[in-house]
Amino acid sequence: MWQRLMDTWIGALVFVATAQCLNTVRVGIIPPWTSVIASALAGSQSDVNVSLHEINTGAVRSAFDKIDKTHKIISSLNLNVVIGPFDPEVSLATESLRIPYLCTTPAETSQRFQFLVQVTPEGTHASNALLDVARAYAWTKVSVFYDDVSGVQVLERMMTNHTIAVRAWRLPKKATLKDVRDALVEMRKVLVEKCVVLCNKDNVQLLLEE
Structure with missing residues (x-):
């Protein structure tokens, strides 16, 4: 099961790299999945170069504040894709920036997001x-x-x-x-x-x- 999930993540990153003609995919990771994703990618056999960056907003005052901070972090790091557990504020930020959000947990929302991709089984x-x-x-x-x-x-x-x-x-x-x-x-x-x-x-x- 774990191997299949890892293969799905790698496949998604390969797709992003190919679609955007990237030599290196800049990946934003949502805590606390940083070590999990880093470990999975380190053990992969993929030829895709990956640069990992943690999206850590720190303390936030409100949902809007979190969306704003997430938006700024993603923009400043020039990320190509975000991966991690579902977070409604992150999904709104990635949707606004039009970059893929590879969601590692069920998406707890009734909204439809064009750039949200659930990479775990339903x-x-x-x-x-x-x-x-x-x-x-x-x-x-x-x-x-x-x-x-x-x-x-x-x-x-x-x-x-x-x-x-x-x-x-x-x-x-x-x-x-x-x-x-x-x-x-x-x-x-x-x-x-x-x-x-x-x-x-x-x-x-x-x-x-x-």
Whole structure:
């Protein structure tokens, strides 16, 4: 799965380089995906030269302020493409600048963006795959920890199978240790042993440590 995602990212960058006749693709990365993308590109066999630049707006006062700062960073760095998790302000900035935004997470928006490209599988595919896993291993009780819309899609799909009892806990995007511990305590109360985790890497780390 990871290799396929990496190949998709590389393919998208090759397409950008070819379409714009670039010798080097200047890529803007949205934190906290900097290390992930850098590692993936470092291990690739692509002939495309890539220059990585982090898009870090720092503290912002409002959504408009974030859009403005993102717009200025992308312009000043002369970026050709942006890659990272979906961010509504980033999508508006890239749309205004007419450069591709390779989105590594589900796009949580009803708006249609011409330059937004989702490079991960649609939520329905992941949901069906997880349900197949649950059926194959005859799971009867499953807990789902999630922190974005993809978790909702998986939850809805798994609940269509009435042979599986599903309990779910939604964590904040930036969960605290207390958030995670409270959810795990509730999970243990209902004796659920099989877990599906659909969270950002920081929340996953907290769950694994507990």
